[in-house]
Amino acid sequence: MPWLVSFLISWVCFSLLADLRRPAVLLVGGLGAVAVQLFTDYLGQQLGHYRVLDPVIPLWGSSAFFTFGPVFTMGALFGQYLPAARWLQGLHIAAFGGLLLLEEHMFMLVGVLEYTGHWSHPASFLINILAMTALAWLAESQRLGWQAPGRRAGALD
Numbered sequence: 113m114p115w116l117v118s119f120l121i122s123w124v125c126f127s128l129l130a131d132l133r134r135p136a137v138l139l140v141g142g143l144g145a146v147a148v149q150l151f152t153d154y155l156g157q158q159l160g161h162y163r164v165l166d167p168v169i170p171l172w173g174s175s176a177f178f179t180f181g182p183v184f185t186m187g188a189l190f191g192q193y194l195p196a197a198r199w200l201q202g203l204h205i206a207a208f209g210g211l212l213l214l215e216e217h218m219f220m221l222v223g224v225l226e227y228t229g230h231w232s233h234p235a236s237f238l239i240n241i242l243a244m245t246a247l248a249w250l251a252e253s254q255r256l257g258w259q260a261p262g263r264r265a266g267a268l269d
Contacts, residue, residue, distance in 0.1 A: 114222045115168050119181030126185035131192055138188040140254040141247065145187020146179055148243045161231035165224050182215060190244065191251035201248055209240035
């Protein structure tokens with residue numbers, strides 16, 4: 113049930129905050145987040161760092177409700193609201209990494225996520241920061257128009 117509740121809450125928040133006039137930004141952020149989450153969660157579970165319990169609809173060891181709820185919507189909103197200034201991007205990454213850690217902790221409290229002996233909140237926060245940094249690179253690349261290195265969108269030749 114926690115997976116379904118988080119799915120519904122995320123889509124309500126998404127519907128209130130998303131700029132649907134820019135679907136490419138939302139899709140890049142959301143699908144990028146889904147790819148990173150599925151990869152890291154699959155590896156984390158294969159390495160025995162944590163377990164997902166009662167996923168309802170399993171998807172490579174994770175819950176499909178989690179992947180296409182909080183992960184997709186947070187990734188989409190992350191990309192949409194990514195600031196242009198680098199130092200603000202750092203704060204943005206830290207804030208979203210912290211929100212993801214908070215959500216993970218709530219899943220632990222309700223008993224659908226369990227750490228094993230070799231995993232901890234600091235380790236999870238570090239992985240969140242690395243994942244959000246990769247997502248920031250993806251969103252920034254999409255925003256700049258996938259230009260060749262050293263070129264900015266709209267720059268004069």
